[in-house]
Amino acid sequence: MYLEIALELVVGFLTLLVVLKLLGKIQFSQITPFDFITGLVLGNIVGDAVFDHKIGSLEIIFSVVIWGLLIYIVEFLTQKSIWLRSIFEGQPTLLIKNGQILYKNLKKNHVDLNQLQQLLRKKGYFSIYEAEYVILERDGQISVAPKHDFGAPTKKDLNIPVKQVNLPFALIMDGKVIDDNLAQAGLDEEWLNKQLIQKNINSYKEIFYAEWQEGSGLNISKYN
Structure with a gap:
């Protein structure tokens, strides 16, 4: 029994590893709601199958490969179609425009003011009114364009001479x-x-x- 569970775990682990390699890094590096669900199901397929004695290694491989293939097809289609991309991955949404909070967009995306303040603080802005634009990205993070008075000066602003950038x-x-x-x-x-x-x-x-x-x-x- 334990040997069978160990074998199924190894098979499931290797199959998941292969599928994730084929899907690419982007699939799970910036997780959208759709990516989160597909990743969760992918893990549950292996987890549930290991402790179901009626399911063998071949069934695990088959299930993971089919689910991975479905994810791959969706990713392929979203690369080809903007319409499908917006359905599966969603679209960025403006939460603040020209310094004004867009209440309807907050409500539509189920973001309250406390959550907005928290997201802004994580970006280094402790007042909502320091932001000129705030965009809610597809992965649930925000991008902030600060008002002029609160933006960090660039090297160009400070007239710092250009230097070669070298990787460590x-x-x-x-x-x-x-x-x-x-x-x-x-x-x-x-x-x-x-x-x-x-x-x-x-x-x-x-x-x-x-x-x-x-x-x-x-x-x-x-x-x-």
Whole structure:
């Protein structure tokens, strides 16, 4: 019995992993109400099937694949049709326009003033009247365009000279060198070892995390 449950769990886990990989990251990175329901059902299919002795591994695979296929079809159709996209994913809604609260839109989306205040505070705005525009996105989060007096100054506003933006590269994680990142950064292990020797570090195993960025150099966190 326990062996059968373990086998079904492994099969269900691997099948879910394959299906989620095929569906792509976007499916669950920005969860809309439809995505939430489909993800919930997908998990319940495996969870319920594991403890139903009448259902075997093949039935689990079949159910997950069919449900995953339905999700894939919906995602494909929403990419092709704006009308279907609005049905399955919803549409962004203005909650504040030109500094004025749109009561009807709040009511339509079941958002009360306390919820609106909370969402704004999470974005760093502690007064409703600091916002010129507030948009309720499809995933339930808000986007805020602040009024001029409350907007953060940009580097252009402050006349700060333009500088090249460089990505940081994690070179060592958990005591192991990340060879791909080292190559992408245009560096090699010989260079890395020289840097470590200068910092009196004799082994990668002493390092919990090391990151290199053009202009900032190599930053190291050792195991405490």
